[in-house]
Amino acid sequence: MIQSRLIDPFSRTINYLRVSVTDRCDFRCVYCMSENMTFLPKKDLLALEELDRLCTTFIRLGVQKLRITGGEPLVRKNILEFFRSMTRHLETGMLNELTLTTNGSQLARFAKDLFDAGVRRVNISLDTLNDIKFAKITRWGRLNQVLEGIDTAQAQGLKIKINAVALKGVNDDELFLLTEWCADRDMTLTWIEVMPMGDIGNEQRLSQYWSLKDVRSLYKKHYTVTDLIERTGGPARYIRLEETGQKIGFITPLSHNFCESCNRVRVTCTGELYMCLGQEDMVDLRKPLRDFPNTNIPLEDAIRLAIDQKPKGHDFDYSRQRLDGQMARHMSHTGG
Numbered sequence: 001m002i003q004s005r006l007i008d009p010f011s012r013t014i015n016y017l018r019v020s021v022t023d024r025c026d027f028r029c030v031y032c033m034s035e036n037m038t039f040l041p042k043k044d045l046l047a048l049e050e051l052d053r054l055c056t057t058f059i060r061l062g063v064q065k066l067r068i069t070g071g072e073p074l075v076r077k078n079i080l081e082f083f084r085s086m087t088r089h090l091e092t093g094m095l096n097e098l099t100l101t102t103n104g105s106q107l108a109r110f111a112k113d114l115f116d117a118g119v120r121r122v123n124i125s126l127d128t129l130n131d132i133k134f135a136k137i138t139r140w141g142r143l144n145q146v147l148e149g150i151d152t153a154q155a156q157g158l159k160i161k162i163n164a165v166a167l168k169g170v171n172d173d174e175l176f177l178l179t180e181w182c183a184d185r186d187m188t189l190t191w192i193e194v195m196p197m198g199d200i201g202n203e204q205r206l207s208q209y210w211s212l213k214d215v216r217s218l219y220k221k222h223y224t225v226t227d228l229i230e231r232t233g234g235p236a237r238y239i240r241l242e243e244t245g246q247k248i249g250f251i252t253p254l255s256h257n258f259c260e261s262c263n264r265v266r267v268t269c270t271g272e273l274y275m276c277l278g279q280e281d282m283v284d285l286r287k288p289l290r291d292f293p294n295t296n297i298p299l300e301d302a303i304r305l306a307i308d309q310k311p312k313g314h315d316f317d318y319s320r321q322r323l324d325g326q327m328a329r330h331m332s333h334t335g336g
C-alpha cells in the first residue's frame, strides 16, 4: 500500500526515481569519464538486496517510474536478478514503469530477459553513426556492437529512444542523418546539451557546446515542425517533424530552466540520494539501510527528510562563457 506520498517544499510530487547501480562502464565517453578512472571498491556499492529494499521503499512512498542507470547498468554483475525482483511491483501495479538507460553494448545479450522482466522501453545513448567517430567519442566502444544491441532489442519488442549528446564539430553534420535513421526505425531521438559534470576537458567541452536552440532552428529550416506541449515532468521538451511523423526531444538544462516541473530524484550506486542533478546536497541512504537491516523505517525517515530539502533548481550556466554551477561529480556517479 502507498504510504503518504513524497511532496517537496515547492509542492512537486516525487514519483520518478533514477538509480545508478554501478559507477563502472565498458566505455569511456570523453564527456563522461577520463580514460583512467578509479572505480569504487565493491563494499561501497549497494548490494542487490539493498537496492531492492531501497527501490521497494521508494515505491511504497509513491514512486511509479524507476529508471536504472550507471555507469553502464548492464555491466553490473547479476543485474538481471534485480530487474526480475522489481517485476513484482509491476505486477501489483504499484510501479508503472521499469526502464533503463544504457550504452547498448550488452543489449544483444540482455534484451530478451529485460523484456521478460517487464521492461518495455529502453533509452540508448548513441551520438554518431560513424564508426570512427564512435570510437573516438566512446574511446573503448564499437559501433557495431551497439547497432546489434538495438536490432535485438527491437526484435524483442522493446521500444527504443535514442539519446544523443549534441557536440559542435563532432556530430553536428549528422543531425539529419541521425534523425532520418531514427525515423526509419520508429525511434524517438532526444538531443542532450553537454553538461559541466566531472573535472574533465572543460575547455574542450565549452568549445563543443552546441546549443539546442540552434538544433531546433536547423530542424525548423529543414522540416515542418510542430511544438508539442506534452511534459514528462523531466527536462525534455518535444517537437514533431511532420514529414517523418517522428518526435524529437531536447534536454536543455543549460539554455532552458525546467526545474519547476521536476518530479525526480537520483540515488547513486553508493546510496547517496541527490535531490537535484545540479546541486551538491545529498543524503546518505546506505547508513540507514546497513545499520537497520530488519526495518525500513529509518530509511523512510531519511528519504522524507531529504525530500523536505529538495532545492528549487540548479545553477548551470554557460552564458558568461565559463562554467558556472559546475559539478565536480561525474555523470557516471550520479547516473545520467
Ligand code: SAM
Pocket (backbone or CB within 6 Å): 025, 031, 032, 069, 070, 071, 072, 073, 101, 102, 103, 123, 124, 125, 163, 164, 165, 192, 193, 194, 195, 196, 197, 331, 332, 335, 336
Ligand atoms: N552508460 C549509460 C549510457 O551511456 O546511456 C547510462 C549512464 S550515462 C552517464 C547516461 C547519459 O548521460 C548518457 O546518455 C550520456 O550521453 C549522458 N552524459 C554523460 N556525460 C554527460 C555530460 N557531461 N553532458 C551531458 N550528457 C552526459
Ligand code: SF4
Pocket (backbone or CB within 6 Å): 025, 026, 027, 028, 029, 032, 033, 070, 071, 072, 103, 125, 331, 332
Ligand atoms: Fe559509460 Fe554512459 Fe558514461 Fe559513456 S556516458 S562512459 S557509456 S556511463
